[in-house]
Amino acid sequence: MKKGDNLIIIIVAAVALIALGITLITASDANNKVASITVDQRPYMTLPLNRDTTVTVSTQYGSNTIELKDGSVKVISADCPDKICVHTKAAYKVGDIIVCLPHRLIITIEKAD
Amino acid sequence: MRTKKLLYVSLLIAFSLILSYIETFIPAIPIPGAKLGLASIATLLALYLFDFKTSFTVVALRIILSAFMFTNFTALIYSLSGGIVSLIAMYLTIKLAKDKLSIIGVSIIGAVFHNLTQLAAAIFVLGTVSIVTLTPWLLFLGIITGIFTGLTAKYILKYSHIKKQSDNFYNK
Incomplete structure (x- = not known):
């Protein structure tokens, strides 16, 4: 390792921390939150976070089962090859996001209006 | 001596394909766009042993072949953009700051650019900028993955006794 390597690590870590700070500040803790589900850029469903439910999103790309429980959203099962969405931790803050790239599915936590 | 270069390039492509395959068995990092990037060990070796053109061949063939064999075409657009941008970033880094x-x-730069390009590709394909909140985690x-692949490439170069292939090496 040369000195420049440490500099690169410090610079990238600093940028990451700043970016993290910005996302935390913008994600204000609104009480009325909804989980907005889009498939292939089109809105599919919007669910209020304060009601526990389980929905299955089945599209031409595949199906994901989404669970809303105790104010947070989680994908509990999916038939995509990588299962990244299932391993993603539950979303509950505004700005939190769960993505399933193979199924073009995005779940975002948004402020209800 | 063109045969020798052909041999090395084929070996690098085979090496990176095997690494891509092994990576499919490793549990996914639960963030879209992030990968362990084992195959970038081969990219680093190509950049340090050969020129940009040869490295580009290694990266492009690895990504296209692995899309055919292990993944699918949706994955191709992500890996191709990520792989090529990270290659260019690493090449420029070597050019500008080798000393x-x-x-x-160099490997960290490559990994960071790979992850950011995949995020940009995902924003483009999914048509939403909301996933930009993943940026800090991808950085x-x-x-971490950059240090890991960089260390591996460093020790391969150190112990494999392959020397940097100069231009007149294959024109002899």
């Missing part, structure tokens, strides 16, 4: 950075620094992961 100040070791292969580990942190880039540091």
Whole structure:
């Protein structure tokens, strides 16, 4: 390792921390939150976070089962090859996001209006 | 001596394909766009042993072949953009700061650019900028995976006794 390597690590870590700070500040803790589900850029469903439910999103790309429980959203099962969405931790803050790239599915936590 | 170069390039492509395959068995990092990036060990070796053109061949063939064999075409657009941008970033880093950075620094730059390009591709394909909130995590992961692949490439170069292939080496 040369000195420049440490500099690169410090610079990238600093940028990451700043970016993290910005996302935390913008994600204000609104009480009325909804989980907005889009498939292939089109809105599919919007669910209020304060009601526990389980929905299955089945599209031409595949199906994901989404669970809303105790104010947070989680994908509990999916038939995509990588299962990244299932391993993603539950979303509950505004700005939190769960993505399933193979199924073009995005779940975002948004402020209800 | 063109045969020798052909041999090395074929070996690098085979090596990176095997690494891509092994990576499919490793549990996914739960962030879209982030990968362990084992195959980038081969990219680093190509950049340090050959020129840009040869490295580009290694990266492009690896990504296209692995899309055919192990993944699918949706994955191709992500990996192709990520792979090529990270290759260009690493090449420029070597060109501009070779004396100040070791292969580990170059590898971190490559990993970070790979992750950010995949995020940009995902924003483009999914048509939403909301996933930009993943940026800090992709940067942190880039540091870790970059150190890992850089160290591996460093020790391969150190112990494999392959020397940097100069231009007149294959024109002899």
